[in-house]
Each structure stands twice: as C-alpha cells, then as structure tokens.
Amino acid sequence: MQPPHDLPEKIGPYRVLGRLGEGGMGQVYLAASPSRRLVAVKMIRPELLDDPHWRARFRREVASARSVSGFYTAAVVDADPDAELPWLATQYIHGISLAEAVREKGPIPEQAACHLGAGLAEALIAIHRAEIVHRDLKPSNVLLAGDGPRVIDFGIARPLDARPLSRSTIVGTPAFMSPEQALGEAVTPASDVFSLGSTLVYAATGTAPFGTDRKTRGRIVHRAPDLTGLPDPLRGLVTLCLAKAPEERPTPEQVLTALSTLLDAHYGEEWLPSAVGELIGAQERTLAQLTAELTPPHE
Structure with a gap:
C-alpha cells in the first residue's frame, strides 16, 4: 500500500x-x-x-x-x-493479493491451497448465480484475508447471454485464461473453472501451469499443463479443471465438494500460513499509520 x-x-x-x-x-x-x-x-x-x-x-x-x-x-x-x-x-478487505503473497513468501502450503480452492469455488458459485462469467480470475484478483479469500475486479466480466467478442478482441490475462478464451471463442462458467485450476497451480507451486511468455496462449490451447510440484491431493482435481474441453471440467459446486471432502479428511481449520499472516500484519500497521489522522487526539 x-x-x-x-x-x-x-x-x-x-x-x-x-x-x-x-x-x-x-x-x-x-x-x-x-x-x-x-x-x-x-x-x-x-x-x-x-x-x-x-x-x-x-x-x-x-x-x-x-x-x-x-x-x-x-x-x-x-x-x-x-x-x-x-x-x-x-x-x-484486510488482506493481500495471492500474487503478492507468493512473490514475497513463495508457494502456499497444501492445506492453505485446499482452503483457497474451496473459497474460490464458492465465489464462482455466487458469480455464476448472478449469470456472470468473471473471465479474469488470477492471483492478482484474489485477496487473502484472515477469514478466507475474496475474488475482486469485474472489469472484463460478461453476462452469460452476451454475444461473443470478435476473435481480434481477446481480453484477459494469458497465463490464466481458458483455451476458448485464448481463441476468442464464447466463454461460459467452465472458463472460470479453468482459471481456478491455473490459479491453484500458481498458489501451490509458484508458477503458472502454461508459463508466462509470448507462447503461453499456444500452450494453453495445445499443450498439457506443467504440474511439477503440485501436491498429489490436488493433482487429480486440478487436472480436471484444466481439461481443454469445457464440458469435461467440473462445476464450481463439484470443485467445492471435492475440496471440502479433502479438508474434512486430512486437514484442520487453519487457513493462512504464518508467513502470509506476517505480510498482512505489516500492511495493517501501515494502514494504522494512514488512518491515525482520521481520529482526533481527544477521542
């Protein structure tokens, strides 16, 4: 800040x-x-x-x-x-972006990644219930707060019934867009699920599954994702999320169910790793300095 x-x-x-x-x-x-x-x-x-x-x-x-x-x-x-x-x-939101957390402290632990995925799935359920496709789910648009993640920035969101953009008008962040989005085709809620999968890979490994160079869009359309370092409990679900064909991907509800089952079976309720909590604490101290002048000394 x-x-x-x-x-x-x-x-x-x-x-x-x-x-x-x-x-x-x-x-x-x-x-x-x-x-x-x-x-x-x-x-x-x-x-x-x-x-x-x-x-x-x-x-x-x-x-x-x-x-x-x-x-x-x-x-x-x-x-x-x-x-x-x-x-x-x-x-x-009192938190920091996933992009900043990974950049400053490295990939988040497996348990935190599962909690993150469940929160993002629940966010997508709410977004799709409003008949909107977010189209830009990525680490910089995910805030990590003490009580869970938040999805922000609806700058390129589109109604489900919107007409497809022309192929020359491809918007979004290449490293986290779906194959159909990379091709300029119509996007559906399944596109957001692909982006969720890519975001989880970044969170757990520190790298995007298809890279971040000028050939990224081509790899998204034609190549398998690089899941090196992705914890085994997440690998199967993320692989399904990153299916090339939209109809082969799970729904956000199915993602939420799978991750909730995993959390119940293997993990506790703790969500944010201490290193990320330290970053949020540092931000809160800066926030306190910025807002101190809002309160007169006599109050």
Whole structure:
C-alpha cells in the first residue's frame, strides 16, 4: 500500500488515504467514508475517457459487481459511473493479493491451497448465480484475508447471454485464461473453472501451469499443463479443471465438494500460513499509520 503522494484528495464522498494498486482500466485507492468506514475505490484513467467504449465498459463492471453477493467476493458500497472520472467503491478487505503473497513468501502450503480452492469455488458459485462469467480470475484478483479469500475486479466480466467478442478482441490475462478464451471463442462458467485450476497451480507451486511468455496462449490451447510440484491431493482435481474441453471440467459446486471432502479428511481449520499472516500484519500497521489522522487526539 502506497501512502499519500500526488493522490486525489477525495473521490466522491470518500477521502483518499493511499494507493492500493492499479490495472489496465484505472487506479485503486484506499479511502474512508464520512463515517470513517474504509473502502477500496477504483477510478478510471482520465486518458481512457475520450473513447466512450471505456465508460460503457466501466458501467458494465459496476453492474456486474453489484449483482454478485457472496462471502468470498467484495461487496459494492457505492459507485458513480457517470462522474467526470467514473469510480466504484467496494468493501475494503484486510488482506493481500495471492500474487503478492507468493512473490514475497513463495508457494502456499497444501492445506492453505485446499482452503483457497474451496473459497474460490464458492465465489464462482455466487458469480455464476448472478449469470456472470468473471473471465479474469488470477492471483492478482484474489485477496487473502484472515477469514478466507475474496475474488475482486469485474472489469472484463460478461453476462452469460452476451454475444461473443470478435476473435481480434481477446481480453484477459494469458497465463490464466481458458483455451476458448485464448481463441476468442464464447466463454461460459467452465472458463472460470479453468482459471481456478491455473490459479491453484500458481498458489501451490509458484508458477503458472502454461508459463508466462509470448507462447503461453499456444500452450494453453495445445499443450498439457506443467504440474511439477503440485501436491498429489490436488493433482487429480486440478487436472480436471484444466481439461481443454469445457464440458469435461467440473462445476464450481463439484470443485467445492471435492475440496471440502479433502479438508474434512486430512486437514484442520487453519487457513493462512504464518508467513502470509506476517505480510498482512505489516500492511495493517501501515494502514494504522494512514488512518491515525482520521481520529482526533481527544477521542
């Protein structure tokens, strides 16, 4: 989390405290409401607004995020897609991204990976119940919190009944997209299951199953995944998730059942490894410094 420096003072009614990150569409800020509730506010990049496509796309993101309810997603608090600089505020999750956790501390243990997979499956159930395909499930869009993972960022989510994009318009993150997405074909909820499988491989091994270079999309379509280092209890399920044919993949409900059975049989309730907990603790200390000024000394 980056402290205030060249940041907007306010976005809508929210006072900006720091920068949480950025993506292709915009910046994400930590902010506080007038009642001092913490939120994460995503604001679209000014240079994109000359193209009406981006404002329309942001409206779709707001609509998608608002339609999803579930414990393993971040709830929408407020939004103004028609503002001069459109923004979306969601519940602030006290955690760090899976990408940061693996980058800083290495792959997560087998037990934590099983808990992660179960949480992601439950998130996908909620997302698909809202008749949406996320299309960008990846480590940087998964937050690890003390009470479980959260799926964030509906920037390229699409309704189930949306018309397929043209083959020249392939969106998503190559290392974690499905074969049909890599080919520019229609995507279904099964595409998100493929991405879940790739994300679990990354979490448990530290590497994406099809690599991250310019040939990644070709390997996703034509090659078997590299599952080196993936713990045996996860290998069979992940292999099914990474089936090339969408109809051969399990549903999120089946993934959840399989991982819940595995957790009941072999593991306890402990979820986050201590090393990741330390990263969250360090972030919370930074958060405390940023928010200290919100409370006057006499309170």
